[in-house]
Amino acid sequence: MKITMIGTGYVGLVTGTCFAEFGHHVTCVDKDEEKIKTLLEGQIPIYEPGLDTLVLKNTREKRLTFTTALADAVAVADAVFMAVGTPSSRRGDGYADLTYIFEAAREIAPHLQGYTVIVDKSTVPVGTARQVARIIREVNPAADFDVASNPEFLREGAAIADFMHPDRVVIGLESLQAENILREIYKPLYLQETPIVKTDIETAELTKYAANAFLAIKISFINEIALLCDSLGADVVSLAKGIGMDGRIGKKFLHPGPGYGGSCFPKDTLAMMRIAQEHGQNLRIVEAAVEVNAAQKAKMVKKIRDMLDGSEAGKTIAFLGLTFKPETDDMRDAPAITIIPALLEKGARIKAHDPQGMEEARKYLPQGIEYAQDAYETCKDADAVVLMTEWNQYRALDLDRLMEEMQGRIFIDLRNVYEPQKMKEKGFIYAGVGRS
Ligand code: UGA
Numbered sequence: 155m156k157i158t159m160i161g162t163g164y165v166g167l168v169t170g171t172c173f174a175e176f177g178h179h180v181t182c183v184d185k186d187e188e189k190i191k192t193l194l195e196g197q198i199p200i201y202e203p204g205l206d207t208l209v210l211k212n213t214r215e216k217r218l219t220f221t222t223a224l225a226d227a228v229a230v231a232d233a234v235f236m237a238v239g240t241p242s243s244r245r246g247d248g249y250a251d252l253t254y255i256f257e258a259a260r261e262i263a264p265h266l267q268g269y270t271v272i273v274d275k276s277t278v279p280v281g282t283a284r285q286v287a288r289i290i291r292e293v294n295p296a297a298d299f300d301v302a303s304n305p306e307f308l309r310e311g312a313a314i315a316d317f318m319h320p321d322r323v324v325i326g327l328e329s330l331q332a333e334n335i336l337r338e339i340y341k342p343l344y345l346q347e348t349p350i351v352k353t354d355i356e357t358a359e360l361t362k363y364a365a366n367a368f369l370a371i372k373i374s375f376i377n378e379i380a381l382l383c384d385s386l387g388a389d390v391v392s393l394a395k396g397i398g399m400d401g402r403i404g405k406k407f408l409h410p411g412p413g414y415g416g417s418c419f420p421k422d423t424l425a426m427m428r429i430a431q432e433h434g435q436n437l438r439i440v441e442a443a444v445e446v447n448a449a450q451k452a453k454m455v456k457k458i459r460d461m462l463d464g465s466e467a468g469k470t471i472a473f474l475g476l477t478f479k480p481e482t483d484d485m486r487d488a489p490a491i492t493i494i495p496a497l498l499e500k501g502a503r504i505k506a507h508d509p510q511g512m513e514e515a516r517k518y519l520p521q522g523i524e525y526a527q528d529a530y531e532t533c534k535d536a537d538a539v540v541l542m543t544e545w546n547q548y549r550a551l552d553l554d555r556l557m558e559e560m561q562g563r564i565f566i567d568l569r570n571v572y573e574p575q576k577m578k579e580k581g582f583i584y585a586g587v588g589r590s
Contacts, residue, residue: 155179155339158231160258162189162220164200164313164417165275165306166237171205172317174212176342181227182220193220201483201510204314228265233335235304236262236286237275241421248424250279259286263293271332274303277366277422279429280359283326302327302336303355305362310416311481322349326358363426367440370419372407374443377450380410380588390588391570410587412489412542412568413450415478420447420487451492454568454587458497461564461585462538467501470561472536474529475543476519477511485514489568490542495520507532509545530559538564544571553580 155178159170162184174180184190189199196213198206212218221227228234238254255276262272272290274283287301303326308316323343325336333352340350353361380390390410398405414420423444430437462469478488485491488511498504498520505524508515512525526532529548533539533556541548549571557563557580565572565582570589577584 155232155335156230157181157339158183158227158234160184160224160234160236160262161238161254161276162186162193162199163237163239164202164310165308166235167193167198167200167209168202168205168308168313168317169235169237169275169306171208171212171218172314173339174218175208175318176339178217178339180212180218181231182218183222183224183227184220185222187222190220190222201481202313203311203481208314224261225265228262228270229267231270233271233273233339234262234266235273235275240276240278242424248428250277250421250425252278252282252285255282255286256289259289260293263290263297266290266294266297266299269298269331271327271335272299272301273336274301274359275306277305277362277418277425278303278359279425280356280363282359283355300327300329300332301355302332303358304336305358305365307362307365310484311479319346320348322351324351324353324358324361326353326355326361328355363422363429366419366422367426367437367443369407370414370423370447371439371443373409373411373414373419374446374450376408377410377413377587378446381453383588384590387590388588389590393588410570412454412493412587413447415487415489415491417484417486420444451489452496454489454493455496457585457587458493458538458540458566459500461566461583465500466497468503469537470503470505470535471497472526472532472534472539472560473504473506474532474539474541474548475511475545476506476508476515477543480543480545481510483510483514485511485518488518488543490515491518493540493542494523498522505532505534505536508543509547511543530555534559535561537562538566540566540568541571542568544569553577553582557581 157173157178157180159166159182162182170180170182196210236258238258240250243249243251283301283303305324323340327333383390394408397403398408423440427437427440459466476490507526563583565584567586570586574584574589
């Protein structure tokens with residue numbers, strides 16, 4: 155199959171590369187000349203484990219190419235995937251900004267030749283694919299095409315594995331011709347019997363939002379339960395095991411922490427709430443999850459303050475990890491962006507380290523943070539250490555060395571990486587989330 159991917163952001167780049175790895179011929183198009191140049195030179199603008207090797211391999215084998223020339227790429231394609239950004243609108247009302255999607259539709263339309271499926275990969279409000287179809291028809295009434303929705307469920311940091319071994323593939327479409335093309339594209343997954351869930355277009359669009367909203371709810375639920383565990387002296391990790399082994403609940407996404415972040419859950423929960431409101435409904439459980447998530451970050455600030463005897467002023471706090479999760483350099487909506495400035499404002503001295511995210515972090519965090527080379531340098535003279543992101547590098551710290559470097563003994567583990575009892579035995583004043 156000949157596939158053209160519009161947009162070389164996170165989703166476009168990973169999806170395009172993995173399709174090429176499946177054996178298809180993929181052209182990734184982007185308007186950003188600098189980015190295309192970088193990609194052609196074999197450099198990857200984002201940090202995603204395994205992606206560089208796969209890009210290099212498929213570029214060498216001539217199944218993957220990058221260009222700014224949209225017209226030629228669209229003309230030869232069996233399927234054009236749209237993977238452009240849908241950020242929250244600048245109005246701050248939670249709606250997804252569809253400017254890039256509609257712009258892409260207008261640009262694709264005149265160049266379509268022969269039958270083509272236009273596939274929405276971006277997370278878009280229900281009805282967007284139909285609007286895309288309307289735009290294409292307006293611009294090029296003679297075009298022979300169908301639209302489809304094929305939402306992605308990739309996690310940053312694990313995107314290649316998620317793509318190659320998905321739990322399911324959702325395709326929303328209305329024509330057999332489009333279905334045949336999409337089934338052909340995903341054919342390599344048949345070997346591992348990946349289920350393909352075929353729906354109408356609107357259902358596929360909504361499925362994506364519902365999946366992310368459900369996961370966000372699950373995290374907010376366990377975060378609230380963790381706070382209750384803190385109050386009652388119960389242990390949330392054992393509790394999560396106790397409920398998670400029930401197949402109806404499932405053990406994944408029951409890890410409490412400083413609140414979910416990233417480019418998806420915060421944006422998609424808000425967008426879904428707005429979609430529902432437009433249709434006269436309130437998604438009260440989603441609204442609660444969003445509120446709980448904001449409160450969780452504030453509660454983490456309080457937890458740190460309480461551990462420092464009620465005041466962070468003049469104290470040195472060492473942050474291990476800044477990104478919203480490990481194995482990414484992404485700082486979008488990372489809890490660190492809320493928690494660190496709140497402490498800095500009240501006069502704390504902040505030192506920080508992140509294995510991949512420090513360059514990005516500088517763009518999101520205020521001046522005045524001291525960035526260190528490694529975990530131990532970060533903890534030097536610290537009154538308290540806050541383990542913010544569960545990078546592997548922080549999972550087996552040399553605790554004796556850490557304690558030697560520190561001035562105090564407080565260890566606040568916002569990801570519950572360490573065992574409370576062992577930390578206490580080592581001499582730390584330890585707090586996890588829901589592990590009292
Ligand atoms: C999420 C979804 O997991 C993907 O399925 C989806 O495709 C993607 O959004 C998207 O819409 O593009 P991602 O944001 O990359 O993926 O990361 P997750 O692994 O889901 O983590 C999101 C946030 O939840 C992180 O801040 C993480 O620390 C937090 N989290 C996750 C918890 O606090 N506890 C958990 O148990 C799991």
